[in-house]
Amino acid sequence: xxxxxxxxxxxxxxxxxxxxxxxxxxxxxxxxxxxxxxxxxxxxxxxxxxxxxxxxxxxxxxxxxxxxxxxxxxxxxxxxxxxxxxxxxxxxxxxxxxxxxxxxxxxxxxxxxxxxxxxxxxxxxxxxxxxxxxxxxxxxxxxxxxxxxxxxxxxxxxxxxxxxxxxxxxxxxxxxxxxxxxxxxxxxxxxxxxxxxxxxxxxxxxxxxxxxxxxxxxxxxxxxxxxxxxxxxxxxxxxxxxxxxxxxxxxxxxxxxxxxxxxxxxxxxxxxxxxxxxxxxxxxxxxxxxxxxxxxxxxxxxxxxxxxxxxxxxxxxxxxx
Ligand code: SAM
Ligand code: SF4
Numbered sequence: 001x002x003x004x005x006x007x008x009x010x011x012x013x014x015x016x017x018x019x020x021x022x023x024x025x026x027x028x029x030x031x032x033x034x035x036x037x038x039x040x041x042x043x044x045x046x047x048x049x050x051x052x053x054x055x056x057x058x059x060x061x062x063x064x065x066x067x068x069x070x071x072x073x074x075x076x077x078x079x080x081x082x083x084x085x086x087x088x089x090x091x092x093x094x095x096x097x098x099x100x101x102x103x104x105x106x107x108x109x110x111x112x113x114x115x116x117x118x119x120x121x122x123x124x125x126x127x128x129x130x131x132x133x134x135x136x137x138x139x140x141x142x143x144x145x146x147x148x149x150x151x152x153x154x155x156x157x158x159x160x161x162x163x164x165x166x167x168x169x170x171x172x173x174x175x176x177x178x179x180x181x182x183x184x185x186x187x188x189x190x191x192x193x194x195x196x197x198x199x200x201x202x203x204x205x206x207x208x209x210x211x212x213x214x215x216x217x218x219x220x221x222x223x224x225x226x227x228x229x230x231x232x233x234x235x236x237x238x239x240x241x242x243x244x245x246x247x248x249x250x251x252x253x254x255x256x257x258x259x260x261x262x263x264x265x266x267x268x269x270x271x272x273x274x275x276x277x278x279x280x281x282x283x284x285x286x287x288x289x290x291x292x293x294x295x296x297x298x299x300x301x302x303x304x305x306x307x308x309x310x311x312x313x314x315x316x317x318x319x320x321x
Contacts, residue, residue: 001056001057001058001293001294003297003298003300004298004299004300005251005300005302007251007253007254008057009056009057009058009254009256009297010059010060010225010254011058011059011060011061011062011225011254011255012050012053012058012060012255012256012257012258013061013093013255013256013257013258014046014062014063014064014257014258015064015065015066015068015257015258015259015260015318015319015320016063016064016066016068016074016077016260017040017065017066017068017071017260018065018259018260018261018317018318019065019066019067019070020065020067020070020095021067021070021095021132022067022095022097022130022132022135023130023131023132024117024119024129024130024131024159025129025131025161025195025196026159026188026191026192026195026196026316027191027315027316027321028131028315028316028317029131029192032317040072040073042073043073043077043080045262045277045281046077047081048280048286048289049262049276049277049289050086051086051286052286052290052293053256053293054084054086054087055290056290056293056294059088059089060087060088060089060090060091060225061081061087061090061091062090062091062092062093062225063077063078063090063091063092063093064092064094064320064321065093065094065317066260066317066318066320067094067095067098068092068093068094069094069098069099070098071260074106075105075106075109078090078110079110081110082109082110089113089224089225090110090111090112090113091111091112091113091114091115091224092106092111092113092114092115093114093115093117093157093320093321094115094116094117094142095116095130095139096117096118096138096139096142096143096146097135097138097139097142098138098142099114099116099141099142099143099145099146100141100142100144100145101145103145103146103148103149104145104148104149104150106149107150107151111151112151113151113152113153113154113155113224114146114151114153114154114155115154115157115184116139116142116143116155116156117158117159118139118143118156118157118158119158120168121136121171121172121175122171123137125168129161143179147180147181153182153223153224154179154180154181154182155181155182155183155184155223155224156179156181156182156183156184157184157186158183158184158185159187159198160198160199160204161188161196161198162196162197162198163197163198163199164199164207166207166210166211169207169208169211170211173211173212173235176233176235176237176239177235182223182238182239182240183237183239183240184226184228184239184240184242185204185239185240185241185242185243186243186244187201187242187243187244187245187246188245189244189269189316190245191316192315200243200246201241201243201246201247204241204243205231208231208239212233212234213234214234216231216232216233216239217231217232218230218231218232219231219232219238221238223238223240226240226242227242227244227249227253228240229241229247244268244269244304248303248304250302250303251303256297257320258276258320259273259314259318259319259320260318260320261277262275262276262277262278262280263275263276263277264276264293265314266296266297266299266301267300267304268304268312268319268321271312271313271314272300272301274293276289276292276293279292
């Protein structure tokens, strides 16, 4: 499927639930009991929507949230998606805290790749980053279980919502070298206004180069369907940068988002949405849904407004990052 700017749309990110056990201050600052948790889509409803996307040429799906492991029908949905063989790739973005017990089962049900969020390796700083005490161990256990489970790929996502000391960066390099993961750094997006300030693309690159003592070599290789640009560390490890505010990737945008209340969102950073689940619950056929999605996608804007953007009405935890 192509949008009106000639971009091929081949990737869909599905937020399964907006419930979460963490309160990362840049995403979901308070403990919120989501009202829509009782209105979650059932696997058979997701399958109708996913069949439409498959017919439109979508190749990859990513399950996210909120915390996708809190979606009560996760195993059934994963199994059903996998059985259809509609998609080349099924991946997940998770905070990792429940993966210790679930990683192997998810891999066996057909999950190919997993991205785990980890904003600090220091226990006290980590608790600040997720808004709750004593959480780092569960996530480290989730990372270990994922590395042992046989996924095609494990990535770590680190949001830079603050400046790091060089000492922290030195420790970070030790973990990057020790773990068989692709580590990616994500610029803070102002879903909570201008409450957070982290390094820009150039500042982060300069700090990494200062600490490792030589320039980072850029790498052509792309790991997955995302917009990251990759650099090679002197150790030979590749790391990814996703700096959507100070670098705009909109010209290569290949994705749509589905929210846990069944809306299709055309852009992470704009509030243009279409309520697909209403159509499904009113008996739309898959053919009609295909047509509806195709037409709606033509409304996708060329780009977001960068740092001048208005704060989106839907917070990050209700969109799925
Ligand atoms: N709970 C899961 C997790 O934390 O990985 C999945 C949902 S979370 C919304 C998806 C990703 O969005 C995470 O990597 C998170 O760090 C990122 N994220 C959340 N709020 C953000 C913000 N304001 N700016 C940049 N990234 C953000
Ligand atoms: Fe929850 Fe993920 Fe948002 Fe953190 S970033 S509050 S783990 S949804």
